[in-house]
Amino acid sequence: MSLTVLPGERQKLHIFEPRYKELMKDLMAGEWAFGIPFVKGATLYRYGCYVEIIKTTSYDPTTGEMDIIVEGKKTFVLDKYLQQHNDKLYDSALIEWLDDGNSKSCQELLNDFQGYYEQIKKEFKAFKDIQRLDNIWSIVKFLPLTDDEKIRFISLQAPERRRLFLQNKIKELKRINAQAKSLGENIYYN
16 A cells, blocks of 8 residues: 655545544544655655545445545654554654745746646647646646655755755656657657
8 A cells, every 4th residue: 555645636535444434533523633644565654744634525424434535735754653642543643844835946946847747738638737836736746756756755855955856857757758759759650
């Protein structure tokens, strides 16, 4: 199992385990914030994201099972893992908020991304115009980052290092797209 949610991303979750059903009950009562630590396979990472429930898509009152859609809001680093705290079935932790701010998505990064996005939009014709690119998270949610890349991106913490990471990823994606286009043209000509 892998689960990484970044600010601005949406994720569907199926709630069926007793501990998560209890968490949902507490959330509905307004008692606790809801954070999702990054998980990959059996590894629980120190980083995660605070999420808000956007929508409940299904609910079975007899079992308490539900499907929800959450949206990432703010990243954190686990300071201390508490496990079953205060007699709750679900785990909890003390966290430290990371400096997400607007991460000063400088004009150079915005220009790089818009160039990349225009390139793939022209190639695939299925992409919509992007309405709002005002911070680093509005760019991240459109890039095809692997879970490992997301975790590495968050662990960089410093906004300047994150910006450089994204600029390098965009350069890599542009290069891959150009190679794929060239390969397609070579096959067509042969």
